[in-house]
Structures are given as C-alpha cells and as structure tokens.
Amino acid sequence: MSVERGIGKVPERYRHMRMEDLVRETERVRARLGDQVAILGHHYQRDEIIRFADHTGDSLELSRKAASVEAPYIVFCGVYFMAETAAILCSPEQRVIQPVIEALCPMxxxxxxxxxxxxxxxxxxxxxxxxxxxxxxxxxxxxxxxxxxxxxxxxxxxxxxxxxxxxxxxxxxxxxxxxxxxxxxxxxxxxxxxxxxxxxxxxxxxxxxxxxxxxxxxxxxxxSVHTGFTLEDVARARAEHPGARIVVHPECPRPIVLASDASGSTSQIIDVVAKAPAGSTIVVGTECHMVDRLARQYADKEIIPLARRECGSMGLTRLEHLLFALEGLASGKAHNIVAVDPDTAAGARLALERMLQ
Ligand code: SF4
CATH class of the missing domain: 3.40.50.10800 (NadA-like)
Structure with missing residues (x-):
C-alpha cells in the first residue's frame, strides 16, 4: 500500500475517491465503529468533516467534551494543541487520534x-x-x-x-x-x-x-486569520451594509475591535447570531468556514463574512483523512495517536483544571 509523502499523507487510493464515495465509505465505517469512537470537530473545520462530528464546539467546549466522553477512541478534527489538550484531559485508557497530525496552530x-x-x-x-x-x-x-x-x-x-x-x-x-x-x-x-x-x-x-x-x-x-482583518474591511462592511451589526473575535487587533460593534469568542459569536431577530444583518469577523455555516443555519438573517479569511491549518483535514483514520481503527490500527509525556501532561493538567474549575 503506497502512502503519499508530505502533510496529511494517506494511501494513494483515498486520493482518487470521489466525494460521494468518501461520504458513503465514511458513513459505513462510522456506523460499524459505533460507540468505540467519538468524533470531535472544531467550528473552523470544513463542512465535510463537521457533518461527521458527534460533537462540535470551540476549544473550551471540546476540552470539556474530551474530558467527559467515554469512547475508547477520540478522533479530534482540529489542530494539534486541541488534540493534545484532549489527550491530557481524557482517561489514561482512551486514545486521541488527529487525522492530520501535522495540522499545527501557527500561534x-x-x-x-x-x-x-x-x-x-x-x-x-x-x-x-x-x-x-x-x-x-x-x-x-x-x-x-x-x-x-x-x-x-x-x-x-x-x-x-x-x-x-x-x-x-x-x-x-x-x-x-x-x-x-x-x-x-x-x-x-x-x-x-x-x-x-x-x-x-x-x-x-x-x-x-x-x-x-x-x-x-x-x-x-x-x-494570522484574525490579524488579517483590516479597518478597510470594517469601513467597506459599514458602507455596503448600513445598519448591520459587526461582531469580531478578540484575536483581532485592538483597532478592529474598537471599530466593530462587539467582540466575542467563537461560541459568543454564535450566540449573537442565534439571538438576533429575523431579518437582521450581522457581519462576522472570524474564520470563514464557520461564517458560511452560520449563514446557512440562520437563513432568516443575513450573515456576512467581514472578509473571507480561512485557517489553512484547520483546512488541512479533509474527508479522506477522517476516513483513513476511521478505517484504521476498524481494522485494529490506530494512526496518528497524539500523546503527551506524563510530566508535561501533569503540569498542563494543573493549568487546565484551574480553568475548568
Ligand atoms: S484560526 Fe487557525 S491560526 Fe488562528 S488561532 Fe485558530 S488554529 Fe491558530
């Protein structure tokens, strides 16, 4: 079985599968694995991943979920520090898999x-x-x-x-x-x-x-996603959508936050959108996969990206990677296990538990 070289390598055959075949095969293997696996997907993941996620959320929500799910395998679709956190918080018997182990957060x-x-x-x-x-x-x-x-x-x-x-x-x-x-x-x-x-x-x-x-x-x-928004983006949004509310993530630089109407975490942005009255227009300054999904989910409102900014690291995980990870588990082989050495995990757990308390 030849494996492609480079980031997110999977055997050659996965590369040539059509999306409908990937979906069908993923549904099949997911059903077969049942409660042996919990799939966690960060809000910035591609739609093809989110459709298979048992739990979606921002990093705090997924940390909590990792600490509470009982499946022996947690397949974490996000970036490496998130999977590491899951590995620190889950029980010693559980294993955390990251379908693209090279997906690192540059920050x-x-x-x-x-x-x-x-x-x-x-x-x-x-x-x-x-x-x-x-x-x-x-x-x-x-x-x-x-x-x-x-x-x-x-x-x-x-x-x-x-x-x-x-x-x-x-x-x-x-x-x-x-x-x-x-x-x-x-x-x-x-x-x-x-x-x-x-x-x-x-x-x-x-x-x-x-x-x-x-x-x-x-x-x-x-x-790099949130520092990519500019004051020109805000001015253009104000000009093109008068009356719209502009909400950005607090990873944006101070001038962008000050020029906007509100700032909040990923889950707080979702809350703003969910609670806005029908017919309202909200311009959202965060990763565009999440903004696109909000726009589809709240079709009675106009949800517009402040600018299209995509996280390349989050975008690395595609359905062929998830399928390869799940098929590996189904055949008794866990690929891309994320592990943290016990001393580091003990110190990190202290800092995480202080937060979760
Ligand atoms: S959007 Fe991407 S680069 Fe920015 S903090 Fe999240 S993972 Fe890191």
Whole structure:
C-alpha cells in the first residue's frame, strides 16, 4: 500500500475517491465503529468533516467534551494543541487520534517553554509581586505545563476576563501567552491603561526594566486569520451594509475591535447570531468556514463574512483523512495517536483544571 509523502499523507487510493464515495465509505465505517469512537470537530473545520462530528464546539467546549466522553477512541478534527489538550484531559485508557497530525496552530508555535521561562526569569528581576502566568488555550502542552507548575491557568477567548480577574485577585502581575491581541483586548476592557500592558517580543526581548511599571505583559504572538482583518474591511462592511451589526473575535487587533460593534469568542459569536431577530444583518469577523455555516443555519438573517479569511491549518483535514483514520481503527490500527509525556501532561493538567474549575 503506497502512502503519499508530505502533510496529511494517506494511501494513494483515498486520493482518487470521489466525494460521494468518501461520504458513503465514511458513513459505513462510522456506523460499524459505533460507540468505540467519538468524533470531535472544531467550528473552523470544513463542512465535510463537521457533518461527521458527534460533537462540535470551540476549544473550551471540546476540552470539556474530551474530558467527559467515554469512547475508547477520540478522533479530534482540529489542530494539534486541541488534540493534545484532549489527550491530557481524557482517561489514561482512551486514545486521541488527529487525522492530520501535522495540522499545527501557527500561534501556538510562537511560544516555547524555553522562551516563556526566559521571559519569566527576566520579569522576575523587576517585579516584586508574584508573577501569575496565564496561557491561552492555543498553546502547546509544554507551555501549559510551565504555567501549571508556576501556579497559573489556561484561558480561552470565552473566559479570558474571568481568568485574568482571578489572577489579579491574587495580588500579582500577569505574563500572558501567546496571543498579544486577546491579552491586550481583555486587559484594556478590564480597565488597565495602555501603559500598564507591555508586549514581550520573544525574538528580540526588550530589557526587563521596560516592563517594570506594567501590570501585565502579553506575548507577541498572533493568529494570522484574525490579524488579517483590516479597518478597510470594517469601513467597506459599514458602507455596503448600513445598519448591520459587526461582531469580531478578540484575536483581532485592538483597532478592529474598537471599530466593530462587539467582540466575542467563537461560541459568543454564535450566540449573537442565534439571538438576533429575523431579518437582521450581522457581519462576522472570524474564520470563514464557520461564517458560511452560520449563514446557512440562520437563513432568516443575513450573515456576512467581514472578509473571507480561512485557517489553512484547520483546512488541512479533509474527508479522506477522517476516513483513513476511521478505517484504521476498524481494522485494529490506530494512526496518528497524539500523546503527551506524563510530566508535561501533569503540569498542563494543573493549568487546565484551574480553568475548568
Ligand atoms: S484560526 Fe488562528 S488561532 Fe485558530 S488554529 Fe487557525 S491560526 Fe491558530
């Protein structure tokens, strides 16, 4: 059986299957596997994947689901940090499979444990108060482990404010990784001034004294999808759809959030759309697969993408990859198991459990 080389490699025969055959074969093997498998699909996945997902959600919802499903195999259609989180939270007997194991979130790759540890050490030389590290869910397990070991917590875009409230209530200062924009948007909305929020560039760190007056330092990482929206996109949407409500994700830079009418996590955006009255127009600034699906689901409203921005990493997983993963399980061979070493998992679990509590 020849296997194609490169990202998302599957045996040759899958590459030549028509979509209707892929769908039929996936339905067949899915039915055969029954409750041996739970398929989790992030909202940014392609429609061909979402139609087979037993559970869809944003990263927080899927983390919770991974911790509660009982199937021996969790097939996680998303990006690597999500599957890692599932592997950390599920029971030791369960196995997590990622159909395209190379699907990484570029933002998560922008912070390593070594870099975060160096930032921590540098800030420790100028901050007398305890440093509470907070990491966005979109980070790799080694960074989550560092955060857990140092008394910090994971946050998502849904709960960043509550987690930061918790951190500040402990009387410390915050090192926030890896998304500059989620950290900055949340901090400013909580009432911190711009001068109280510093930006740590891991590729060219400024001297620690630069941050001595900051209450929070955010990592210079970003999501290429959400930083791709521009003020011109907002102006065009206002001109073309007067009266429309513009809602964007808090991974967007501050000027985009300020120019919009609201910002919220993936699940909060879905909530805004669901609760809007029939006939309303909502312009949504997030990944376009999800916006397209909302537009179909809420056909009594006009749901328009702020601009078509697609996450290439999320888009890597196609139906042939899911079929290959499921057929592997049906024949007793698990491909692309995601595993986290026990020490890293223990530290990361601390940070995740603090969030889930
Ligand atoms: S949408 Fe952005 S944050 Fe989410 S996986 Fe893609 S690059 Fe990462």
């Amino acid at each position: 998560a790759e922008m912070a390593s444990r070594k870099q975060v540890s160096a930032a921590w050490d540098a800030l420790s030389t100028v901050w007398d108060e305890p440093i509470i590290p907070i990491t966005y869910q979109n980070s790799n397990a080694d960074v989550k482990a560092f955060v857990g070991e140092r008394g910090g917590a994971v946050c998502t875009s849904s709960n960043a404010r509550r987690i930061l409230d918790w951190a500040f209530s402990r009387g410390g200062r915050v090192l926030f990784t890896p998304d500059e924009h989620l950290g900055t948007n949340t901090a400013l909305e909580m009432g911190l001034s711009e001068s109280e929020v510093g930006v740590w560039n891991p590729l060219a760190p400024a001297s620690p004294e630069t941050f001595s007056e900051c209450r929070m330092v955010v990592w210079k990482g970003f999501c």
